Amino acid sequence: MKAPALWLVILLLLPASAIAEGIYKQTTNMTFEAIYKKIYQLLEENRFWIINEIDMGQNLSRFKDKWEDYNLNRLEHIKIMIICNGWYANKVSNTDPDMLALCPMHVTVHSRAGTSTVLFAKPSTFAPNSKALPVLQEAEQGVIDAIKKALSK
Numbered sequence: 405m406k407a408p409a410l411w412l413v414i415l416l417l418l419p420a421s422a423i424a425e426g427i428y429k430q431t432t433n434m435t436f437e438a439i440y441k442k443i444y445q446l447l448e449e450n451r452f453w454i455i456n457e458i459d460m461g462q463n464l465s466r467f468k469d470k471w472e473d474y475n476l477n478r479l480e481h482i483k484i485m486i487i488c489n490g491w492y493a494n495k496v497s498n499t500d501p502d503m504l505a506l507c508p509m510h511v512t513v514h515s516r517a518g519t520s521t522v523l524f525a526k527p528s529t530f531a532p533n534s535k536a537l538p539v540l541q542e543a544e545q546g547v548i549d550a551i552k553k554a555l556s557k
Contacts, residue, residue, distance in 0.1 A: 426526050427524070427525055428523070428524040428525075428526055428551070429522070430521070431519055431520065431521045431522075432520050433519060433520075435515075435520065436481040436483075439554060439555070440481075440483060440513045443485070443511060443513065443551055447487055447511070447550045450546050450549070451489050452543075452546065452550065453488055453489065454486065455486050455508060457484065457485055460482040460483065461479065461482035477516065478517070479514050479515065479516050480514075480515050482512065483512070484510050484511070484512045485512075487509050487510060488509070489543060492507075492539060492543040493507045493508075496539050499534075500535045503530075503536040503540065506527040506530060509547060510524075510525065511523070511551070512524075522555070524547055524551060526548075527540045527543065527544055528540045528541045528544050
């Protein structure tokens with residue numbers, strides 16, 4: 405089974421509450437541009453390097469005239485930071501190589517009507533019985549701390 409199909413099966417088997425607990429979510433009245441820039445900066449200061457950025461809102465906008473259900477939530481921006489920290493990736497690979505499926509991690513920021521939302525899929529959710537769990541939890545906490553700090557400024 406290919407990895408995306410496996411993730412879909414896992415997500416379908418989990419109760420909705422488990423999925424919700426696996427997503428760290430914060431909202432703010434900061435503009436999309438301001439919060440995105442602060443999170444980017446603080447992640448990199450904490451050595452979570454942004455290895456790619458995806459402007460999902462721009463990508464999806466190409467289909468606005470083709471899809472009847474285009475952007476029903478009226479999101480104004482959707483952007484994703486793909487992040488990695490080599491030290492944590494090395495520790496995970498040394499402890500439980502199968503958990504490398506969780507590397508890199510990503511942070512999603514979207515906005516609507518003056519509110520920006522930050523989302524982070526917590527890797528520990530998928531590794532409750534893994535020997536890599538402590539490393540994943542430490543990396544996860546580093547990302548969450550950067551998000552919290554960005555929102556507190």
